[in-house]
Amino acid sequence: MDDATLSGTGRSELVAERQAPTFVSVGEPIGPDRALDNQSSGSGSAEASRRWRTVWRVHFYAGVLALPVLVLLSLTGLVILYTESIDNGFGGNLRRVVPAGELVNLDAQREAVETAFPDLRVTGVITPRGDGRATQFSMTSDDENFRDVFVNPYSGEVLGSVVQGSGIVGLANRLHGTLNNESITVPLPMPSAILGEGPAFASVPVGEIAIEIFSCWGLVLAITGIYLWWPRKAGTGKPLFVPRLARLRKGGRARWRDLHAVPGIAFAGILIFFVSTGLPWSAYWGDNWDTVSSEITPAPAFEEPASTLARTGDLDRFGNRIDWAVRDVPVPASNPVGGGLGHGGHSGGGPGASDSGAVSAGTGRPRTLSLQQVTEIARVEGMQRGYSVALPIDSTEDATSPLYGSFVLADPWPARLDQSAYVYVDQFSGRTLARKTPFDEGTLGLATSFGIQTHMGTQFGLVNRIAMTGGCLLLLWMAFTAVVMWWKRRPRGKVGLPRRPANVALPRALKVSAAAMGIVYPLWGASALAMVGIDRFVIRRMGRLRRAFGMR
Numbered sequence: 001m002d003d004a005t006l007s008g009t010g011r012s013e014l015v016a017e018r019q020a021p022t023f024v025s026v027g028e029p030i031g032p033d034r035a036l037d038n039q040s041s042g043s044g045s046a047e048a049s050r051r052w053r054t055v056w057r058v059h060f061y062a063g064v065l066a067l068p069v070l071v072l073l074s075l076t077g078l079v080i081l082y083t084e085s086i087d088n089g090f091g092g093n094l095r096r097v098v099p100a101g102e103l104v105n106l107d108a109q110r111e112a113v114e115t116a117f118p119d120l121r122v123t124g125v126i127t128p129r130g131d132g133r134a135t136q137f138s139m140t141s142d143d144e145n146f147r148d149v150f151v152n153p154y155s156g157e158v159l160g161s162v163v164q165g166s167g168i169v170g171l172a173n174r175l176h177g178t179l180n181n182e183s184i185t186v187p188l189p190m191p192s193a194i195l196g197e198g199p200a201f202a203s204v205p206v207g208e209i210a211i212e213i214f215s216c217w218g219l220v221l222a223i224t225g226i227y228l229w230w231p232r233k234a235g236t237g238k239p240l241f242v243p244r245l246a247r248l249r250k251g252g253r254a255r256w257r258d259l260h261a262v263p264g265i266a267f268a269g270i271l272i273f274f275v276s277t278g279l280p281w282s283a284y285w286g287d288n289w290d291t292v293s294s295e296i297t298p299a300p301a302f303e304e305p306a307s308t309l310a311r312t313g314d315l316d317r318f319g320n321r322i323d324w325a326v327r328d329v330p331v332p333a334s335n336p337v338g339g340g341l342g343h344g345g346h347s348g349g350g351p352g353a354s355d356s357g358a359v360s361a362g363t364g365r366p367r368t369l370s371l372q373q374v375t376e377i378a379r380v381e382g383m384q385r386g387y388s389v390a391l392p393i394d395s396t397e398d399a400t401s402p403l404y405g406s407f408v409l410a411d412p413w414p415a416r417l418d419q420s421a422y423v424y425v426d427q428f429s430g431r432t433l434a435r436k437t438p439f440d441e442g443t444l445g446l447a448t449s450f451g452i453q454t455h456m457g458t459q460f461g462l463v464n465r466i467a468m469t470g471g472c473l474l475l476l477w478m479a480f481t482a483v484v485m486w487w488k489r490r491p492r493g494k495v496g497l498p499r500r501p502a503n504v505a506l507p508r509a510l511k512v513s514a515a516a517m518g519i520v521y522p523l524w525g526a527s528a529l530a531m532v533g534i535d536r537f538v539i540r541r542m543g544r545l546r547r548a549f550g551m552r
Contacts, residue, residue, distance in 0.1 A: 050505040052228070057498045058506070059224035061531075062217045067479045069214035070271070072175060073278075074472040079172035081457050081468055086169055094150040094159050099131045104156040106135070106371040113137045113149050116158045120147060122391065124315065125371065127378075128153050129386030129412060138164065177281065179207030188284060191522060192291035208283045209523060215275045216517065216524030222268040223513055229265050256488065260481035267478050270471040277451035280324055284523060289448070290328055297442025312422060315390040315408055323413050325438045325449040326422050332433040334392060334404040334426040336366045366428040368392070369407065377430055378409050381423045386412040392427040406433055414456035417449060497549055 079086060088095055110122055120139035128135055134150040139161075146164035151157065165174065174180040185203040193200040280286045313327030369377075374389055392405035409423040417438045424433045438449040450459065457465035490496025506514075518525025539545045 047505060050501045050503055051507050053499070053501045054504050054506055055224050055227050055510065057500060058510075059221060059228060060498050062220040062224060063482055066214050066217040066221050067482065069211060070218050070475055071479050072179075073211070073215070073274075074475040076172040076176040078469065078472050079168060080176060081465060081472075083169050087167075090167060091162065094162070095134050095136075096132055097134050097152045097154060097159070100154040103128075103153045106375055108156055109135055109151045109153065110137065110371055112156050112158050113139065113151060117147070117149060117161070120145070124388060124390040126388045127375070127386060133386075134159060177208065177211075178205050179210060181205060181207035188523075190284075190288055190291075192288040195291060195295050197291045197295060198287070202284070202287065204284045212279060212282045212285055212521070213523050213527045215279065216521045217527075218271055218275050219517065219521075219524075220514075222271045223510070225264055226268050227507065227510065229261060229268075256481055256485050260478065260485060263474060264478060267474050270474060273451075274455065274471065274475075277448075277455040279521075280448050280452060285521060286324075290324075293442060293444035293448065294328075297444045299441045299445060310393045310405060312408060315410075322410065323420050323422070323438065323449065324452050325420075325441045325445050326436050329422070329436060331393070331405050331408060332424045332426075334406045334428055334433075336402075336404060336428050368427045369425070369430055373430065374407055374409070374425065377425055377432070378423070381409065381421070381432065381435070383409055383421065383423065384411040384415070384419050388412075404428070414453055414458040416459055416461075417446075417453055420449075420453075495548065500549065 106125065106127075110125070113122060114120075117139055120141050122137055123140050124138040126136040126138075133153075135153045137149045137151065139147045139149055147161045148164050149161040150159040152159055164170075171180065174182075182205045184206045186206060186209065187201045188204050188209075190198055190200060190202050192198050280289055310331045311327065312329045312331060313322050315322060315331075371389065378387055378389070388410045390408040390410070392407055394402065394404050396402040404427060406427055407425040409421075409425060411419055411421050413420060420438055422436045424435070425431070426433055438446055441449065453459040454464060455468070457468040460467075486496060514528065518528060535549075539549050
């Protein structure tokens, strides 16, 4: 970002413009002056001045729009990066146990949970991620009262429960994804419907719309910051990537300009990465991108018939355990009279398989696998420690044509791509109906998953987490220095908004970039057009607003 980033005018508008050469910490001093606006457009210096001041103004307002949301995303992102440590710190008595001998049968643990919470039913289980870790059962009621119940796997003792998604981590996830508001939705047209896939309209939470729009203004902040920082003239002798020592010793506004501009160029790249790898999770752009990427580079379809009852993403209520690549994958249906070989070569007589002819008492249907049998299948499939098991979702209301889902085994998420697998198991025979990994997706889907796992700080281990932590902290630093510069430059008693050039002149490269962004990110494009309309038909026609926004 440039040193003028997010700053207002100086002690007077005229002084502010004449000081503009000092704003550019690198490159050619432009020296915009009030008189330049009255010069002919053929003047190179006047044209350069108008371009620079126009970009600076766009950069300022992009920061006003984007930084509050980006700061929130940075703070909540730090919480999400260290979810395990925070959970252990605030709920260690539930999540940690003392290792003591052999593990209790998983079905016995389930019975203990159902006895302790008779009004709830088990919907899934997360197996211990390591020695000394508790088993975590997911439970719900008919009115969708979700709870996580923890069990000592060495004794079968129920340790306690928490409301699912409660606590600081749950709040951080909701703020990070929807601004903690999923109830208010707006129907929006889906551009991906042009491909003949998906609905023409979708109800999108207002919180997700806001995050998507303001995150895209963060891209504008980064792009215009790079433009303002970019050297205008070779051989100026000004360092590009380190603050100038003379300015640091001098103090005042000059010090803060360098402390903002120099880290800003690294921040711009990190911000572009954060936004581009985070938006695939959004309800609007992410769903459209999922459809488009699947059409361009499709993934192989299941050979087994799919259940119409659930997608894989439906098994996760809070977006922190299901990989993006499989969230729209339909859960395969189980066959109550099936047998034979499934994917991976596991037959009905393999580990954990049940006799498909055995009938559960009182139900008239084949007996479902026990959880302990499912764990045997997970061992054969090579699931990572801490894998989860989602119980089948069935529909037997139509006795003539019942629908049966399957067990879904999922490696812990987030994790490296090579440690992310989803295995779908027939609930009656124990056959492996399908196995999905990010590498089974199309090229664009795989690339998206790679970006997301890096965004989550897991793809490259500890180094990745440190880098993402540094990115979040750098974002907070940029916001802080921007506010300091604005405060120091604003005239006393005024807001200090930057003046608008008489003739706005955006560089052609930025015009092309804006047009491309409006196509790729339609919600941002609509917001940009709305701002242009407000500027043209509201602010310019009201004298008080014109003066407040630095217009003549």
